[in-house]
Amino acid sequence: xxxxxxxxxxxxxxxxxTISSLESSLRSITWILPGRFKDAELxxxxxxxxxxxxxxxxxxxxxxxxxxxPKYKPLIPSSAHTRYTRAWCExxxxxxxxxxxxxxxxxxxxLVEMGLRRKVSRKTRWRGIVLLEVIKALLRLALIRITRxxxxxxxxxxxxxxxxxxxxxxxxxxxxxxxxxxxxxxLSTPEHLKNNHVPLPVHPLLTPPPPxxxxxxxxxxxxxxxLTTASVKAPTSLVKPLASPKEWLAEIIYxxxxxxxxxxxxxxxxxxxxxMTALAxxxxxLNLRRxxxxxxxxxxxxxxxxxxxxxxxxxxxSIWENWTRPKLEGFANKTANTPxxxxxxxLVKDWIPLIDEYYYYTAP
Numbered sequence: 582x583x584x585x586x587x588x589x590x591x592x593x594x595x596x597x598x599t600i601s602s603l604e605s606s607l608r609s610i611t612w613i614l615p616g617r618f619k620d621a622e623l624x625x626x627x628x629x630x631x632x633x634x635x636x637x638x639x640x641x642x643x644x645x646x647x648x649x650x651p652k653y654k655p656l657i658p659s660s661a662h663t664r665y666t667r668a669w670c671e672x673x674x675x676x677x678x679x680x681x682x683x684x685x686x687x688x689x690x691x692l693v694e695m696g697l698r699r700k701v702s703r704k705t706r707w708r709g710i711v712l713l714e715v716i717k718a719l720l721r722l723a724l725i726r727i728t729r730x731x732x733x734x735x736x737x738x739x740x741x742x743x744x745x746x747x748x749x750x751x752x753x754x755x756x757x758x759x760x761x762x763x764x765x766x767x768l769s770t771p772e773h774l775k776n777n778h779v780p781l782p783v784h785p786l787l788t789p790p791p792p793x794x795x796x797x798x799x800x801x802x803x804x805x806x807x808l809t810t811a812s813v814k815a816p817t818s819l820v821k822p823l824a825s826p827k828e829w830l831a832e833i834i835y836x837x838x839x840x841x842x843x844x845x846x847x848x849x850x851x852x853x854x855x856x857m858t859a860l861a862x863x864x865x866x867l868n869l870r871r872x873x874x875x876x877x878x879x880x881x882x883x884x885x886x887x888x889x890x891x892x893x894x895x896x897x898x899s900i901w902e903n904w905t906r907p908k909l910e911g912f913a914n915k916t917a918n919t920p921x922x923x924x925x926x927x928l929v930k931d932w933i934p935l936i937d938e939y940y941y942y943t944a945p
Contacts, residue, residue, distance in 0.1 A: 590642055593639060593642065593643075594642075594643075594646055597643065600639070604632055604635070604636060604639075607628060607632055608629065608632055610625075610628070611625045611626075611628050611629040611632075612625075612928070613928065614628075615931050615932060615935060622695065622935055622939075623692075623695050623696075623699075626691050626692045626695055627692055630688050630689045630691075630692045633688040634685065634688055634689070636740075637681070637684060637685070637688070637737070640738070640739070640740045643740070644667075644738065644740075661819050661878060661879040662733060662738075662739070662879060662882075663738045663739060664816040664819065665733065665816050665817065665819045665820060665879060666680070666733065666735075666736060666737055666738045667738045667816070668815075668816030668817050669727075669728060669816075669817060670737065670738070672817065673727055675723070675727055676724060676727045676728065676736075677737075679720050679723050679724050679727070679736075680720075680724060680735075680736035680737045681737060682720055683717060683720040683721065683724070683736060684735055684736070684737055686713060686716060686717055686720075687717075690713050690941050690944075691939060691941040691942065693709065693713065694706065694709070694710060694939055694940060694941050695939065697709045697710075698938070698939070707843075707846070707847035708847070710843055710847065710940055710941075711840075711843050711844055711847050714839055714840040714843040714844075715840060717839070717840075718836060718837055718839070718840045721836040722833070722836065724736055725823075725832055725833075725836070728817075728820075728822075729822045729823055730820045730821065730822050730823060731820060731823065731832055731870075731880060731883060732832070732836065733820070733879070733883050734883065734886065819877075819879045820877070820879055820880050821873075821877065821880070824871075825871075827869050827871075828869075828870065828871050830869055831865075831866045831867075831869035831870040831871075832866070832870070834862050834865055834866040834869070835862070835863070835866035835870075835887070837862070838859050838862040838863060838866070838945055839859075839944060839945045841858060841859065841862065842855055842856075842858070842859040842944075842945055843940070843944070845858060846940070853898060853899050855898065856894070856897055856898030856899060856900065859894075859897075859945060860894060863891065863945075867887075867888070870884065890945075893943055893945065896936055896942075896943040897943050897945075901936065901943075906933060906936075906937075909929050909933060910930070910933065912926060912929065913926040913927070913929045913930040913933075914926075
């Protein structure tokens with residue numbers, strides 16, 4: 582088994598550009614599959630979940646190859662998010678495995694719900710959903726307990742390098758498999774080119790332009806190259822620890838909100854209490870959390886993402902049923918015969934029943 586895995590890793594590194602393009606193409610297909618045939622949404626989600634899980638494994642492997650390959654030179658430095666999450670993954674094994682488990686559940690939860698919907702009763706399906714939310718809540722609280730800091734999303738490093746920039750044929754082609762052939766020797770200069778020392782005249786169009794009379798000010802040239810405070814900080818210090826009980830309470834309320842929402846929906850309630858309770862918890866956490874300083878860019882970006890996610894309430898509960906869905910259906914009907922826009926309207930019409938039937942399409 583280990584040798585088969587090592588051979589796959591070597592194949593991945595050798596054909597990384599092709600595999601990356603294939604992943605991107607297949608991921609695009611998953612957006613147009615729903616509504617094309619019976620159980621198309623199940624096939625689409627199975628493909629999407631498989632791609633996400635494989636991409637997580639590929640990202641881990643390629644990052645390891647890039648770190649161990651002396652020929653690899655990143656074009657841009659790692660982002661603050663990547664530095665922070667990678668540092669915690671390397672520092673604490675509990676964080677690494679809890680974060681990966683949380684992402685694995687996030688990638689497969691909708692596929693699990695689709696399988697439960699086809700095989701078991703509604704009550705059992707909601708029990709499965711609540712169980713998934715309990716596991717996710719425990720993992721999130723465990724990550725907060727380990728770091729004693731607000732939890733970032735995603736909690737693992739993301740791919741930030743172009744796979745094509747990884748040198749091909751390097752000695753570290755696979756972390757688990759030694760190279761089977763020695764590196765190729767440098768090609769020598771052909772005999773008929775060894776005495777070709779007479780340079781050709783430079784074409785006027787290829788000559789560099791004369792220097793500008795208004796050079797760039799020194800400050801504008803040096804400012805993008807200057808180190809910021811985040812560049813010299815230790816990666817784990819990019820997010821400040823939770824200092825007060827109010828900050829702890831805000832973080833805990835925010836991450837328990839999906840569990841409370843799922844439990845209330847599982848009881849079969851038809852009123853607005855689940856939606857209003859989740860929204861109230863969201864707003865309470867927003868008001869209790871601390872205001873990060875201007876230099877805390879990573880924490881500010883995480884809170885900005887949480888604020889943007891409030892728009893998902895347009896696709897939940899009575900807001901979806903009484904306001905958003907009628908408007909989307911009206912848009913799809915009006916644009917049915919319009920070129921180009923009609924294609925987008927048809928996709929919207931195919932996705933509307935999925936939002937009605939499945940919890941995890943719009944879950945918090």
